[in-house]
Amino acid sequence: MKKDAMDQRTNQHAKLIDDWITHYRPFTSQGKNASYIPALEKANSSHLGISIIEPDGTIIKSGDWEVTFTLQSISKVISFIVTCMHHGIPYVLERVDLEPTGDPFDSIIRLEMHKHGKPFNPMINAGAITVSSILPGETPKAKLESVLTLMEKMVGKPFTYNEEVFRSEWETANRNRALAYYLKETGYLDMDVEEALEVYLKQCSIEVNTEDIALIGLVLANDGYHPIRKEQILPKEIARLAKSLMLTCGVYNNSGRFAAFIGIPAKTGVSGGIMAAVPPRVRQVASPLLEGCGIGIYGPAIDEYGSSVAGVLLLEKIANTWDLSIF
Ligand SMILES: NC(=O)CC[C@H](N)C(=O)O
Numbered sequence: 001m002k003k004d005a006m007d008q009r010t011n012q013h014a015k016l017i018d019d020w021i022t023h024y025r026p027f028t029s030q031g032k033n034a035s036y037i038p039a040l041e042k043a044n045s046s047h048l049g050i051s052i053i054e055p056d057g058t059i060i061k062s063g064d065w066e067v068t069f070t071l072q073s074i075s076k077v078i079s080f081i082v083t084c085m086h087h088g089i090p091y092v093l094e095r096v097d098l099e100p101t102g103d104p105f106d107s108i109i110r111l112e113m114h115k116h117g118k119p120f121n122p123m124i125n126a127g128a129i130t131v132s133s134i135l136p137g138e139t140p141k142a143k144l145e146s147v148l149t150l151m152e153k154m155v156g157k158p159f160t161y162n163e164e165v166f167r168s169e170w171e172t173a174n175r176n177r178a179l180a181y182y183l184k185e186t187g188y189l190d191m192d193v194e195e196a197l198e199v200y201l202k203q204c205s206i207e208v209n210t211e212d213i214a215l216i217g218l219v220l221a222n223d224g225y226h227p228i229r230k231e232q233i234l235p236k237e238i239a240r241l242a243k244s245l246m247l248t249c250g251v252y253n254n255s256g257r258f259a260a261f262i263g264i265p266a267k268t269g270v271s272g273g274i275m276a277a278v279p280p281r282v283r284q285v286a287s288p289l290l291e292g293c294g295i296g297i298y299g300p301a302i303d304e305y306g307s308s309v310a311g312v313l314l315l316e317k318i319a320n321t322w323d324l325s326i327f
Contacts, residue, residue, distance in 0.1 A: 006058075009288065010058055010060065013060055013288055014060045014062065016321075017050060017052070017060055017062045017318075018062050018063075020314055020317055020318070021048055021049070021050065021062045021063035021314070024048060024310045024313050024314045024317070025046060025048045025063070025310060027309055027310040027313055028045055028046050028047070028048055028299055028301040028309060028310045029045075029046075029301070030301070030303075030309045030310075031045070031299075031301030031302050031303050031308070031309030031310070032045070032301055032302065033045050033272075033300045033301060033302070034270040034271065034300075034302055034306070036172065037165065037168055037169045037172065037270070038168045038172065039162075039164050039165045039167075039168035039169070040070075040165065040168075040270065040271055040300065043069065043271070043272070043300035044064075044067075044300070045300055045301040046301075047063075047064040047067055047272075047298060047299060047300060048063050048064060048297075048298070048299040048308075048310045048311065048314070049061075049062065049063035049064035049065035049066070049067060049209075049210050049297070049298045049299070050062050050063060050065055050210055050295065050296065050297045050298075050311075050314065051065045051209075051210040051211040051213075051214040051295070051296045052214060052289075052293050052294070052295050052318075053211070053214045053215055053217075053218045053228075053293055053294045053295075054218075054289065054291060054292075054293045055218065055222060055227035055228070055280075055291045055292065055293070056227070056228075056291070057228045059211070059214075061210070061211065064298060065209065065210045065211060065296075065298070066209050066210075066211075067209060067298060068207045068208065068209050069207070069208065069209070069271045069272060069273055069298050069300065070161075070162050070165045070204060070205045070206060070207055070208075070269075070271045070273075071203070071204060071205075071206045071207075071208055071213075071269055071271070071273065072204045072269030072270045072271045072273065073105060073123070073125075073128070073204070073267065073268065073269040073270065073306070074208075074213060074267045074268070074269045074273050074275045075128075075147065075203040075204050075206060075269075076122055076123050076127075076128040076131070076267070077123075077216075077220075077242050077245070077246060077250075077267050077275070078147055078150060078151060078203070078216070079122075079128065079131050079132055079135060079147050079203055080092070080122040080128075080131050080241075080242060080245070081150065081234055081238055081239075081242050082135055082136065082146050082147055082150050083131050083134050083135055083136075084238045084241065085150075085234055085235070085238060086135075086136040086146070087134065089237065089238065089241065091134075092122075092131070092134070095118070095119075095130050095131075095134065095188055095190075096118070096119045096120075096121065096122045096127040096130050096131060096188075097114075097115075097118055097119065097120050097121055097127075098121055098241075098244075098245065098248075099120045099121055100120070100121065100248045100249045100255055100256075101120045101121065101124060101249070101252070101253070102253050103124070103252065103253055104252055104253055104305070104306075105123075105124050105125055105252045105270075105306055106124075106125045106175050106176070106179070107124065107126075108126070108175070108178060108179055108182065111126055111179070111182050111183070111186070112182075116186055117182065117183060117185070117186025117187065117188050118186075118188060119183070119188065120249075121245060121248075121249045122245065123245055123246070123249040123250055123252070123267070124249070124252065125175075125176055125179055125200075126179045126182075126183060128200060129176065129179055129180050129183060129189070129196055129197070129200050130183055130188045130189060130190075132196055132199040132200040132203060133183075133189045133190040133191045133196040133199070134190050135147065135199060139195075140195050140198045140199045140202070143199045144161070144199055144202045144203060147203050147206070148160070148206065150233075150234075151206070151212075151216070153233055154215060154216050154219050154226065154233055155212050155215045155216065156215075156229070157212075159206050159207065159208065159212075160206070160207060161202045161203070161205040161206045161207065162205045162206075162207050163205075165204075165205040165271075166201055166202050166204075166205040169201050169204065169205070170197070170198070170201055173197060173201060176197060176200070176201070177193065177197060180193045180196055180197050180200075181193055204269075208273070208296075209296075209298070210273075210296035210297060210298050211296060212296065213273060213274075213275040213294075213296035214275075214293075214294040214295055214296035215294055215296075216275060216294065217275045217276050217277040217278075217293075217294030217295055217296060218277070218292075218293060218294030219233055219234075219239070219294070220239050220242060220243055220246075220265070220277035220294070221243075221277040221278050221279045221280070221292040221293065221294055222239075222279075222280075222292065223236040223239045223240065223279075224236050224238065224239035243265040243277055243279075244265070246265035246266055246267045246277065247259055247264075247265040247266075247326075250265065250266050250267040250268065251266065251267075251268055251305060251307055252305055252306065253305060254303075254305040254307065258312075259327075261316060261320075262312075262315055262316050262319045262320075262325065263319060263324070263325025263326050263327045264276045264277070264278050264295075264315070264319055264324055264325065264326065265277045265279075265326070266295075266315070268305075268306060268307035268308065268311075268312075269306070270302055270306045271300060272298055272299045272300035272301065272302055272308040272311065273296070273297070273298050273308070274295070274296070274297040274298075274307065274308055274311045274312070274315060275294075275295075275296055276294070276295040276296075276297070276315060277292075277294060278292045278293045278294070278295060278324050279292045279326060280292040281323075281324075281326075285323045287321075287322045287323040287324075288322055289322055289324060295315065295318070297311040297314060297315060298311065299311040299314075
């Protein structure tokens, strides 16, 4: 396609996205900011923003795309990738399974029902705390650094964590502490409980905007290859594993519906972020984004599953209008 025609096409899509942001913003009132982490309650609950990045570097940004927020559970995808890159997939899968639970993200019930303490998957808190404890490095600082380093490689800029959000969750993390103690007792925690929690809660507090997570989504969509920088950042097998976990477990007990009606590997977090990886499509359809894309969405008012209410509706609209489902 000629450059002018491409620009025109992108402008049309950008206009549609603007319209959809306006349409879905009122739906933020159907959700509530996460309040169990007091610092998250302070976010402006009417915010809604999106970035979409295509492999050729075309970016569409709309609404509150630039507002920063913390990764929360989106960080679980990155820490899982880091541990697989460092230890190899079999080592990690000895400590955490790949099965959906059908339970909320912070559920404790299945730890006692399944292989004596082995977490079902790395997208729920139990599995993610185990994964944080085996991140490369001896100290919590070094382990967190390993997550920040991979993010910097994917996005091309340095990241830090938000101290206020970390402190706020650290002081109220009784349930995560309970999970960590249980994991320690059953041998699925490779470090001291408080240190493992420090790593996990700091990785959850890493600050991003929608463009950052759209870029990470784009790299995953392209099997670990960064199409703009033309560089393989992580092995294809690990990117696929991460995407399969996003699809089957990324939205916890709403993952089935999400797969059925949206059909895009995605990970949500209680701060209202959604990171989606749309792979290139093999079927012939008359729709945009055929080469795939990364999508980052932010809207802090969340639903009962811990996902942005308006963000999920917006992603559903985009996926269905532009035929982005992988199925
Ligand atoms: N679903 C989420 O985003 C949960 C992350 C949050 N830090 C927690 O552990 O509770």
